[in-house]
Amino acid sequence: MIPGGKSFCTRHYKKVTHCLFDLDGTLLDSEVMYHTMIGQICEKYGKSYSKDNAVQIFGMTDREVSEEVCARTRLPLSVDEFERQLLDLARNKLPIAPEKPGADRLLTHLFDYKVPMALATNSTEQSVRLVSIARPKLFGMFNHMWTAASRTRTSTSWRRVASRTNPSPHNASCSKTPRWACRLQSRLACRSLRDFKPELFGLPPFNEAPPSTTVPIHHS
Structure with missing residues (x-):
């Protein structure tokens, strides 16, 4: 996720304006x-x-x-x-391939609140097409999808991918963190997407309201 702008409800994090997602192991358990x-x-x-x-x-x-x-x-x-x-x-x-727990909920939440999202993966274009066809709703929420066909490693392409979202983020808001430094420099590490709390990054919280248990009344 790309932090930037002002926050209205966080203590330590800036408001998220754009999100980038990996595919294998992040959105799909592939x-x-x-x-x-x-x-x-x-x-x-x-x-x-x-x-x-x-x-x-x-x-x-x-x-x-x-x-x-x-x-x-x-x-x-x-x-x-x-x-x-x-x-x-x-x-x-x-x-x-099954979705990772919490993936659909998180993407839908971000999409509903108009947070631009992009997919950046080292998977081939053919592989991304296969999973996209199988899950049109999930992958239809992305503004842009970057694959290995661009011939640039994912770890060096975050800014390029981010620039293709609409609107694109300011360069100062984009950061690239090497995998080895994630534990030291990550803003937040989650074991599961289900553990992510949007409100920590200036976004509305998930709607966790339980389904209605009201029994409909049939009038004779």
Whole structure:
């Protein structure tokens, strides 16, 4: 999220004016699926895909994943062929990837209060299209979606993506934090999107009113 402007109800945080979201592991619980698919390909050729391998490919594009896995496991196939097989599996798996808890509620809340949002992911354009078609309401709330097709790593592209939201934020409000420094520099770290409290960042709180239990009266 990109803080900026004045806050009306916070103690330590500035008001959020724009939001940027990652995809895998943030909005969709798809990272586990990717590791499963990679493991299936490796197993087919008698190779093992370890947890250490999974850590090494964190945050990579599909192409980079293909290169890394082929090199580490010495698979008897080309990088192009591995990437093709990975995409073939993804066509069936990704559309059914479950949403991360709280994702729909948070995006809908931000959308309802007209907070511009963009998606920035190292996933391929094809992968983003697959999940977007499966969830048109969720992904239709984004002003802009950036994918690996732009050939710029997500970690270096936040300002570029933010500039494509409408209206775009001021440069002074955009900050880039390396992953290793997140624990030291993050404004707020949440275990789940369900734990995010909009009111801490100058936004209206979630409407947590319970559903009505009123029994309708039928007149004769």
